[in-house]
Structures are given as C-alpha cells and as structure tokens.
Amino acid sequence: MDVFEAIKTTRAMRRLDPTKPVSDTDLWTIIEAATKAPSGGNSQPVRWLVVRDEEKRRKLGDIYRECWAPVAEMYRGRTPASDVTTTRVLNSADYLGEHMGEAPVIIVPCAKGGDPGSVYPAAQNLFLAARALGLGTTLTTVHKRKEQEVREVLGIPEDVNTFALIPVGYPTGRWKEAQRRPVEDVTYWDTWRSVAARPTEAT
C-alpha cells in the first residue's frame, strides 16, 4: 500500500470483530514497523506488551470501561446535540468503552521515563502498518486514570509507564478517510497566526 494512502485512511477503528483472530506474523510485522521510529538519543525505550490472554484482556476491558465513563460524560456535556459528527465519534467511543476487552489483541506500549516523543511516533508507525494489513487500531490513553491497576494485571513494575491501550483486530466498519480540518486552517507561515491559501495545483 502506498504510504500516502495508508496515512489518509488510517483512522480510529473502534468496532473490531472479536471472533477473527490476529496472526502472530502480523503482530511481529506491525511491532517491527513501530521499532523503526525515532527516539531521543536513539534510546529506543519502548517495550511492546502484547496481550492476547483472554482473562487479562477482560480485566483491561473492565479498567478501560471505568476510565472511559467519566471522560464520555465530560465530552457529552460540552457537545451540542446539533454536532452530529462529534456525537457519532462519541457513540463509537462508547462502543469501545464497552468492548475494549473483546478486542482480539490489546497492545500496551511501555517505557521507563516519560518521554512521549520517544513513544507516540512509534505508535503511529504501528497504526499505519496495521492499516496496510487490514487491521484496525485506536490510540487510547484514558487508562492512565487507573494506570496502577493496568500495571498489576500485566506485572509491569512501578517505574515503567504505560502510554496507551491499543486494541487490534479486523474492523467491522469500512476504511475511509478520517475527518480532519483543512490543512490551510492549521498551518502558519513564519509567524504565529500568519495564514496563507493553499495554491490550487497547476492543471
């Protein structure tokens, strides 16, 4: 798959088929892709904890559900009923809130120290590689509210931080381009808030 196609069509896939297993080969492939990302001083601090064990996934799902509930409430409190797009995203996120534990695999990127710039670029590589293999993923971080409970389920020492719970599986929905703001609205030139129109392509 072309890299631009992968970038365009990688989006949060929160509805995963719990009955369709993910192969070990594919897991090795997407984690190897993750390892290629940069890290501060090339320190490569991330360890990828792959959770396939059913009981552990159920426990992570329970923790995730409890963490998501208050976040969902917060988002809904500030989302007007007329905002159809956000409401649809929230419904999808609620689904994941209930079903995280049923994802065939949950990947937990861990690292000593707290340098997120050495972790999240790698996660994006993993998402893109998964997309190319037809596997859906979502970046979630609300488990941080009960991180110690996650550590206990997985035997992670207290000096190691967990940066995400990433459900992995075959999506039940379709791949399509994520809805994002136009690039012109988020790009400044030389000075804060100095915007420019994107030139139309020569034809």
Added chain:
Amino acid sequence: MDVFEAIKTTRAMRRLDPTKPVSDTDLWTIIEAATKAPSGGNSQPVRWLVVRDEEKRRKLGDIYRECWAPVAEMYRGRTPASDVTTTRVLNSADYLGEHMGEAPVIIVPCAKGGDPGSVYPAAQNLFLAARALGLGTTLTTVHKRKEQEVREVLGIPEDVNTFALIPVGYPTGRWKEAQRRPVEDVTYWDTWRSVAARPTEAT
C-alpha cells in the same frame, strides 16, 4: 512509495543541503499528511508553524546550538569511545547543532495544552510523507530548554507549547534503514518481560 519501505527508511537526516529549496507544494503535502493523525477526542490541537524566513531560522539555529551543547556533553560523558555507533550519531547530531539554522525550512508543531499523544503521531506522519518525497527531517526537542526564546522569535503566545524543531530539506547523505534493536528484544507477550522468539517465515 510503499508504506513499509517508507517506515523502514525514515531516519533522522541531520545533514541537509542549505542551497536546495523545498517547494511550497511539498510543504503543504507533508503537513496535510500530518493532519490525518489521531488526536485526543479528535481535538486536532496542532498548529504547524513553517519557518522559511532566513533571519528567523538563524535565530532558531542560535537557540538550538545553545540547547544542544549541554545535551551533547551529557551524552558524550556516558558514551565509551568503543561505542562507534553512538559516537557516529553524536557527530551527526553535533553537525545539526551547528547547522539547524541553515535548514531550508524549520517546522515547529505547536499546541495549547500539553497532550503529546495528540502531537507526535502527526509528526511521524510528516516524517514519512517527507521521506516519500525525498525530504529529510529530524525530530528534535532540546529547544524546550529555551522554549520562551523560541516563542519570542515566532510570536507564539505563552499558553501555546512547542513540541519540536523539525529541520526539513534535501539530505546530503543516503537513505538507508535506521539501526534499531531486533523486535524480539522489545516485545513482551501477556506479561512484563515474557519474551518469545520470532518464528522464521515458512518457506
């Protein structure tokens, strides 16, 4: 370019040709790729400040040089002379320490709030898209030591955080695979430190 090829061959390119300009079209393309990444609640907080102005780049280069010097000293203090790989990386990083301001473009991802999980996945998209176009990039964060000075050069308000200085240009070196640890060394299965050998591909 295939997404796996882009992922494998995207690495820090710190020696950039100061005489070869980067087209606006390519800048729009790589920033648009960045915007496709996920963000918390799809909040899309990142603003991409593209610095082409020569005087501003020179000032950013001066700040970066001052920030890099003590970091370089720290790294060198703990790197044995026998560690040829790290020494080579440090030499390359020293080059960037001296020449950041000569990169044809410096991109500064900015956001209100401090959620790095909404910034660094987008940066990785930008790096991969740049790679596909033949443009070199490097993720640097040492400017944080003098972030207020960076804000002053670019007119960035105090409530906005800067997450990186990313030099962009045509590399003088070759594209090749980054040196990383084997995936088997950084992957755990179901429990912290529970490792497994990667199966050899069926032939």
